[in-house]
Amino acid sequence: FLSHSLQAKMSRPVQARRLEGIDKNIWVEFVKLAATYSKVNLGQGFPDFPAPDFLTEAFRRALSEGNHMLHQYTRAFGHPPLVKVLAQFYEKLLGRDLDPMTNVMVTVGAYQALFCCFQALVDEGDEVIIIEPFFDCYEPMVKMAGGTPVFVPLRPNPPKDGKLMSSADWQLDPAELASKFSERTKAIVLNSPNNPLGKVFSRGELGLIAELCVKHDVLCISDEVYEWLVYDGRQHVRIASLQGMWDRTVMIGSAGKTFSVTGWKVGWVVGPDRLLQHLRTVHQNSVYHCATIAQEAVAQGFQRELMLYGKPESYFVQLPKELQQKRDWLVQSLDGVGMKPIIPEGTYFLVADISQFKSDIPDVPNSDEPYDYRFAKWMVKNKGLAAIPLSAFYSEAHKNNYTNFIRFCFAKEEATLKAANDILQKWKQEKAS
Numbered sequence: 001f002l003s004h005s006l007q008a009k010m011s012r013p014v015q016a017r018r019l020e021g022i023d024k025n026i027w028v029e030f031v032k033l034a035a036t037y038s039k040v041n042l043g044q045g046f047p048d049f050p051a052p053d054f055l056t057e058a059f060r061r062a063l064s065e066g067n068h069m070l071h072q073y074t075r076a077f078g079h080p081p082l083v084k085v086l087a088q089f090y091e092k093l094l095g096r097d098l099d100p101m102t103n104v105m106v107t108v109g110a111y112q113a114l115f116c117c118f119q120a121l122v123d124e125g126d127e128v129i130i131i132e133p134f135f136d137c138y139e140p141m142v143k144m145a146g147g148t149p150v151f152v153p154l155r156p157n158p159p160k161d162g163k164l165m166s167s168a169d170w171q172l173d174p175a176e177l178a179s180k181f182s183e184r185t186k187a188i189v190l191n192s193p194n195n196p197l198g199k200v201f202s203r204g205e206l207g208l209i210a211e212l213c214v215k216h217d218v219l220c221i222s223d224e225v226y227e228w229l230v231y232d233g234r235q236h237v238r239i240a241s242l243q244g245m246w247d248r249t250v251m252i253g254s255a256g257k258t259f260s261v262t263g264w265k266v267g268w269v270v271g272p273d274r275l276l277q278h279l280r281t282v283h284q285n286s287v288y289h290c291a292t293i294a295q296e297a298v299a300q301g302f303q304r305e306l307m308l309y310g311k312p313e314s315y316f317v318q319l320p321k322e323l324q325q326k327r328d329w330l331v332q333s334l335d336g337v338g339m340k341p342i343i344p345e346g347t348y349f350l351v352a353d354i355s356q357f358k359s360d361i362p363d364v365p366n367s368d369e370p371y372d373y374r375f376a377k378w379m380v381k382n383k384g385l386a387a388i389p390l391s392a393f394y395s396e397a398h399k400n401n402y403t404n405f406i407r408f409c410f411a412k413e414e415a416t417l418k419a420a421n422d423i424l425q426k427w428k429q430e431k432a433s
């Protein structure tokens with residue numbers, strides 16, 4: 001009897017209903033393609049240049065300087081030195097007093113911060129407004145929490161003078177945005193600077209969103225992981241600093257993006273205790289605790305940045321300066337071959353128009369797969385250059401409206417960007433001959 005029951009296969013469904021329809025993931029597919037075929041990987045968003053020495057040295061010191069307790073658990077909601085320095089830093093940026101123990105929580109990357117937000121704040125039947133194009137995980141995370149995503153697009157308005165488009169030319173239609181708010185709306189997700197476009201929302205645009213949030217008593221989940229990566233002297237405005245917003249906003253940051261250490265997976269949330277207390281409940285019942293040593297090193301990185309705030313030696317000043325140069329190189333490369341770039345105001349991503357390359361990879365009518373997916377797959381397999389299709393950053397319903405673009409990451413060594421340029425130039429010559 002025992003051996004029979006041990007062999008018996010389960011016949012009941014095993015998958016929890018909340019996972020229905022969210023099993024596919026663009027990164028799983030494209031990271032594998034890039035690993036298999038790419039010679040030059042401008043796909044997934046991570047730097048291929050080294051992290052700053054002061055940070056890796058801080059990690060090494062934390063490991064070797066005899067404080068063996070750094071190998072043990074620390075406080076569940078954030079290693080005390082890290083939450084303290086984050087509170088000091090954001091106090092400066094937001095112009096308000098912060099309590100490190102209640103207004104800051106450390107997470108496993110910004111990704112877990114997002115997960116905590118949706119699980120803690122979104123209920124069955126709640127609507128969550130998401131601005132398209134968006135970092136793809138927002139949609140499945142809202143659905144997993146039982147919520148309904150409601151999408152509102154940034155609409156492109158190409159400049160009439162024949163100049164290259166900028167991410168600033170992608171804008172919300174105020175009436176359309178307002179029409180998405182209702183009594184069912186629980187939250188809006190804001191991502192400025194925006195992945196994938198690189199759009200940095202202006203004070204005016206944020207003011208409009210803030211006004212609607214206050215009017216409809218809606219929360220704002222503000223993903224600001226690229227807060228330091230803004231170019232051409234632009235300013236990143238934090239929506240939590242606008243009138244009426246602190247009390248309803250959770251701000252999300254990432255050491256991965258801030259210090260070029262995406263593998264460390266240290267992120268954080270900053271916000272009012274009345275919201276963060278619920279995020280802590282999710283955190284203590286899921287992850288509970290993040291790696292101590294990485295938190296210690298990030299804390300030291302922030303202490304350095306606090307001391308050098310606004311000075312030329314600050315990493316938060318140097319990194320955007322270097323990235324702006326890399327952006328300009330890639331813009332030039334792409335423009336030179338007719339893959340028209342949309343100039344990003346921030347982030348380390350750049351979206352480019354592939355329309356002029358359509359003759360190389362003809363469309364397949366009535367295919368399930370959006371054209372840009374096929375293009376990106378063809379490009380990595382045949383040219384060795386990896387990028388991400390833009391339609392991956394749209395909801396199912398709107399995917400097919402944006403299939404002429406791909407996204408590149410330019411947080412790369414000069415040699416990598418040069419190799420990408422070589423591939424593009426060679427391709428252009430082959431097209432011409």
Ligand code: PMP
Nearest residue numbers: 109110111135195225254256267
């Ligand atoms: N938000 C956005 C907009 C992102 O682009 C990313 C990373 N690609 C994350 C959150 C996740 O950040 P982390 O690596 O810190 O989890």
